[in-house]
Amino acid sequence: MATPHAEPALNGRRILICRPEPEASRLASRFRAAGADVRVLALINREPLPETPERRTLILSLDEFSRVIAVSPFAARLLLDEIDTWWPQIPMGIRWYGVGAGTAAVLAEHGLNPRKPPEGWTSEALLALPSLNNLQGERVLLARGESGRELIRETLESRGARVTPLPLYRRFCPEYSPEQIQETVETFAPEAIITLSGETLNNLIALCANSSHNLYDRLLIVPADRVAEQARAAGFTNPCIPGSLADKDIVATIASQLAGRDGGSGKAK
Known part of the structure; x- marks a missing residue:
């Protein structure tokens, strides 16, 4: 054994x-x-974005959102830090979501009961949750970086939600x-x-191209499958x-x- x-x-x-x-x-x-x-x-690498009056207003209106989604553990930590700054306790009645177990764990450490995909850790897996199917008129706060995939926002808006992105950090190479x-x-x-x-894979591809290092084998x-296909298209075997x-x-x-x-x-x- x-x-x-x-x-x-x-x-x-x-x-x-x-x-x-x-x-x-x-x-x-x-x-x-x-x-x-x-x-x-x-x-x-990632660095938090400086606070703005607009972002502070969003945090102060947290209780107007029915659902909050964090796309990564880093986004979840930054969001919770800001909530701790401006709220004596987290408003009740919000459904919390993490894109994967790692993100959900950060939310759970804060005493929340987040929903997460039963399997997988991608945006697609999150969007397959039945509780995100019909969101007509609901306000959703999306905690994320300042750039990246728009799949969650676009899909939830197509299902009737009013999605407000909350950029908390930027990524850079x-x-x-x-x-x-x-x-x-x-x-x-x-x-x-x-x-x-x-994005990390793209930066590796650029490093190989710019320095003549062959790491493709x-x-x-x-x-995820999406990134695996991206890698194969670039020549990784x-x-x-x-x-x-x-x-x-x-x-x-x-x-x-x-x-x-x-x-x-x-x-x-």
Whole structure:
């Protein structure tokens, strides 16, 4: 019988994590516990947007919304911080939603009872929830970054909702010197690369194109079918979707896929 919480064996495996902080360091610790050699090269970072009078007005009118959706754990944390600033307690009667278990967990830590997809962690999975089918005339607050996919907003508006986007942060690609890229990508030569958003993948594609580094045959961890197709279209041959975006499942997926490669089978899906 397997030891509870035992880490998969990844002794000496070279893993490149392209996530932002603090998620990158947290995931790196999990990989190192499994024996892996890890580098972090964040290809997307986030910073909170400065508060504006318009945003403060939205937060102060929170009780006018029947539903609040957070698209990511980062969006959920920033939103809750602002609510704590302006509300002595969270208004009652609001239905809360998280796009995936990680986002829902942040809301739940605040004493809320969020809805989330029973399976999956994408916008499409969230929109399949029956409670979001008929929203005629309802006001929905959408906590998110300042740019990104418009699928949730457009779909809910088509179902009759009045959706108000609440941009809380911006995403950007950090700049690295040629020496940093050389050491991390070419000298380190990762066997597996973790890119958990389409935007992160785009930045990896640009890095490959601009620096002549060919990473297209490496195991590439992506969050969803949509991003896997994007990766294949760009020339990556081994995109793989983990069982979930929890750290333990990402580690287990890479361990399984690399072991499968060693055995000549089990190619990434």
